[in-house]
Amino acid sequence: MRTLIRNGRAALPDRVQDADVLVEDGHIVAVDGPERMGPVTADRIIDAAGCYVLPGLMDFHTHVDDRIGRFYLADSYESGTRVALQNGITTLCTFVTQGPGQSLAEAMAAARAKAEGRGHCDVLWHLTPTTFEPADLRALETLLAAGYRTLKLYTTYKAAGIFASYGRIEDLFRRLAPLGAQFMVHCEDDAVIAAVNADALDLTRAASHARLRPQQAETVAIQRVVDLALTYRAALHVVHVSTAEGARILVRNRAKGKLSFETCPQYLFLDDSWLAREDGHRWLCSPPLRSCQAELLELARAGEADVIATDHCAFRPEDKDSWDGKDLRSYPNGLPGIGALPHVTWKIWEDDPDRAALGLSTHLALNPARRAGVQDRKGALSPGLDADLVVLDPSGPERPLRSTLVPAFEAFPGFTSRLLFRHVLLRGDPRVENGQLLEPDQPQGLLLQPSPATLPLH
Ligand SMILES: [Zn+2]
Numbered sequence: 001m002r003t004l005i006r007n008g009r010a011a012l013p014d015r016v017q018d019a020d021v022l023v024e025d026g027h028i029v030a031v032d033g034p035e036r037m038g039p040v041t042a043d044r045i046i047d048a049a050g051c052y053v054l055p056g057l058m059d060f061h062t063h064v065d066d067r068i069g070r071f072y073l074a075d076s077y078e079s080g081t082r083v084a085l086q087n088g089i090t091t092l093c094t095f096v097t098q099g100p101g102q103s104l105a106e107a108m109a110a111a112r113a114k115a116e117g118r119g120h121c122d123v124l125w126h127l128t129p130t131t132f133e134p135a136d137l138r139a140l141e142t143l144l145a146a147g148y149r150t151l152k153l154y155t156t157y158k159a160a161g162i163f164a165s166y167g168r169i170e171d172l173f174r175r176l177a178p179l180g181a182q183f184m185v186h187c188e189d190d191a192v193i194a195a196v197n198a199d200a201l202d203l204t205r206a207a208s209h210a211r212l213r214p215q216q217a218e219t220v221a222i223q224r225v226v227d228l229a230l231t232y233r234a235a236l237h238v239v240h241v242s243t244a245e246g247a248r249i250l251v252r253n254r255a256k257g258k259l260s261f262e263t264c265p266q267y268l269f270l271d272d273s274w275l276a277r278e279d280g281h282r283w284l285c286s287p288p289l290r291s292c293q294a295e296l297l298e299l300a301r302a303g304e305a306d307v308i309a310t311d312h313c314a315f316r317p318e319d320k321d322s323w324d325g326k327d328l329r330s331y332p333n334g335l336p337g338i339g340a341l342p343h344v345t346w347k348i349w350e351d352d353p354d355r356a357a358l359g360l361s362t363h364l365a366l367n368p369a370r371r372a373g374v375q376d377r378k379g380a381l382s383p384g385l386d387a388d389l390v391v392l393d394p395s396g397p398e399r400p401l402r403s404t405l406v407p408a409f410e411a412f413p414g415f416t417s418r419l420l421f422r423h424v425l426l427r428g429d430p431r432v433e434n435g436q437l438l439e440p441d442q443p444q445g446l447l448l449q450p451s452p453a454t455l456p457l458h
Pocket residue numbers: 061062063311
């Protein structure tokens with residue numbers, strides 16, 4: 001099967017230009033200006049006039065089909081990948097977290113049972129190990145040898161059992177960085193948070209959340225973890241950076257090692273005034289919304305944030321509104337975002353559509369594919385890669401953003417977009433037209449990594 005996408009404006013890895021894209025048997029075989037492609041026969045021709053042609057997008061950081069504290073998330077693998085694919089996201093990255101009394105292999109088997117056959121787009125797992133006995137470390141080494149790349153660590157959340165001390169992180173950097181591990185670290189210093197005098201805060205007000213988890217907690221943790229990564233030459237990706245100062249630490253040190261970071265649409269377009277609203281508890285997330293949003297947006301506009309990802313973590317409205325009004329720390333923390341990601345990212349450069357298209361292709365495709373270790377399959381309009389392709393019309397009808405398709409509070413109320421996903425192809429197969437799934441009952445997404453059932457993990 002050969003498909004030709006013609007007359008579009010293509011976002012190549014380093015520039016945007018008029019170009020046709022030829023697809024054969026699920027892979028990109030040629031990207032070229034129409035005059036150079038020559039006469040081509042194709043079984044299917046897609047006219048992309050007036051549209052951008054982008055590599056399939058990736059949301060590098062999402063939480064679906066999992067329990068966070070006592071709350072079960074609103075999105076399943078099915079609904080999370082559905083809203084993703086409808087919005088041009090062909091690879092959804094999500095987490096498998098080792099639970100109490102469980103091996104990572106058992107957690108992966110449980111996640112696979114929930115995910116298999118339900119993904120409308122491809123799914124890639126980041127692994128969150130939480131115990132580090134010799135058998136756990138051997139299992140991680142086996143997974144790295146089998147092609148898993150990304151390990152998530154937390155410098156906070158002791159009560160949830162996922163905290164890793166700086167000593168532990170140092171140990172893992174030393175041992176696993178030489179094996180190709182890419183470390184994703186949630187940076188909020190637990191000691192800084194513990195030193196905040198919560199008794200002096202009004203815990204009935206959501207606005208106090210930003211004081212319970214101050215900016216300094218993020219910057220202290222980022223500096224510590226960056227220093228360790230540089231010492232052990234570890235590939236470090238700091239997740240959901242919420243402060244301009246934290247971002248600057250990473251920018252300053254980037255040339256010295258393998259450092260990258262992501263920020264999220266909520267830290268670019270929402271500030272702490274949302275927490276002060278009557279319904280401000282609905283915007284509780286960690287790290288909190290900040291007052292330095294404009295500075296962070298400026299850094300993102302300059303291209304400094306390697307990856308833009310959502311940290312999508314949608315809760316049901318009844319859970320978000322379940323608060324007894326006494327202590328905001330008992331509340332679910334997290335915002336939905338998958339369906340809003342490309343639209344809000346576009347707004348960073350919306351005065352310059354070519355720049356915005358290049359921004360999506362760089363920060364939502366190329367860079368996340370590299371960080372995930374799948375750049376040989378995903379992330380660019382390059383011959384040989386999977387034909388995950390997006391034909392994006394920047395001038396569709398204006399409509400409100402929908403971060404998720406399941407019942408949950410919208411994180412970006414009042415925000416609108418004119419981006420219309422005319423066509424989305426998954427490995428060459430047309431799956432979406434005009435923002436709607438063509439075969440909603442036949443998900444075709446793959447789990448991109450090998451089944452742990454085939455791996456000896458101990
Ligand atoms: Zn997260």
